[in-house]
Amino acid sequence: MKITFFSTQPYDKTFFDEHNHAYGYTLEYQDTQLNRQTVSLAEGSEAVCVFVNDKVDEPVIAALAAGGTKIIALRCAGFNNVDLEAAKKHGLRVCRVPAYSPEAVAEHALAMILTLNRKTHKAYNRVREQNFSLNGLLGFDIHGKTVGVVGTGNIGKAFARLLHGFNCKVIAYDIVADESLVRSGVQYAPLETLLAQSDIISLHCPLNDQTRHLINKKTLEGVKKGVMLINTSRGGLVCTQDVIDALKSGTIGYLGIDVYEQEEKLFFRDLSANIIQDDMIQRLMSFPNVLVTAHQAFFTHEALVQIAETTLGNIKSITETGEAVNKAASLV
CATH class of the missing domain: 3.40.50.720 (NAD(P)-binding Rossmann-like Domain)
Incomplete structure (x- = not known):
């Protein structure tokens, strides 16, 4: 499975690469935010991994679905930047990390x-x-x-x-x-x-x-x-x-x-x-x-470990069972 990450920082690569050894996914990292102008970068990816400032509105979700994406995985707790009704309409599953340290x-x-x-x-x-x-x-x-x-x-x-x-x-x-x-x-x-x-x-x-x-x-x-x-x-x-x-x-x-x-x-x-x-x-x-401070409250080693483990685990569970591994994390 190919997962495209948006709004990627160096520490994202470090922690996700480390924890991906247990999953074997193909991880592609994009520094840019996900929005209507950049959504084409996700074409061919079964999942996208997004963060707090990515814009996952209806046009973006429609384009993701057209490009073959099935899962929107938030590596954060908040999901106000995702149009959940549009995701449901286009058949995309959405998961998040409800509690990370x-x-x-x-x-x-x-x-x-x-x-x-x-x-x-x-x-x-x-x-x-x-x-x-x-x-x-x-x-x-x-x-x-x-x-x-x-x-x-x-x-x-x-x-x-x-x-x-x-x-x-x-x-x-x-x-x-x-x-x-x-x-x-x-x-x-x-x-x-x-x-x-x-x-x-x-x-x-x-x-x-x-x-x-x-x-x-x-x-x-x-x-x-x-x-x-x-x-x-x-x-x-x-x-x-x-x-x-x-x-x-x-x-x-x-x-x-x-x-x-x-x-x-x-x-x-x-x-x-x-x-x-x-x-x-x-x-x-x-x-x-x-x-x-610049949105650094979450930024601890323990939190980043939990984010990587939960995000990849959610994707694996949705792929295999249709549900996120942590049921509280499943939104759509």
Whole structure:
């Protein structure tokens, strides 16, 4: 079987080549994103492997089907970039990796909180320039603060448990409460209550029609002045312009984002020699209380092993049985 990978990075090749020894598939790697202009690169491949910023809409799916593709394998958890109805219509199976080291993303969210609070990134640069002043590096104790967790799936649950170690009060919002978290002391509350009471808010929910721009001008009117907002989930959960306005007014005191609404034009690329035309990301990076990382929360050795094993296992299982090896991973 031939599998064409899109949006490929060097580490993808390393981990998939290593774990492909057990499967013997022919793996073809494309650096470019999958979209209507590049879909022809997949012709003749029984499966394509895509990532978060690939555009798998109806025209792309129709072209994939016409070229002989039977399986769309996401090597990530989110699937908002895939038209599932179109895949069903054209007879393509879709699978994903529903859980790959939730701790990786949860720990990165915590790292962003600690970095923004204690300004270790600024201290690192200062000391290297022989500036040992503490002025401007004042932080606060996370101990005892109220942390709001929006979305308590695998990642949100892992994040909530980490915060217990800081003796934080953890408030959660989700459609369904996780009983294990409730037993551990997490309090579920309506979103409005969570926003109003939290010193730190961390987003861990999927992106869909109900959650798009969950954080916007109206919802930000109900937060504590100077709140810390962390987003390691999907960029579209946040209305970027409204967040910029909230930073300018001081409503948001700290912002940490590992994802961004327009990240497909920026992330996973070296643009150090380019003039970036995206004014909003440039504005965000100009704030001293904003920390941006380029979708690296998932990026641990353990997570990449799990992604490769689950993705290849899903393809093998669909080919042999019609179902993904992990039934929770089967979407269509």
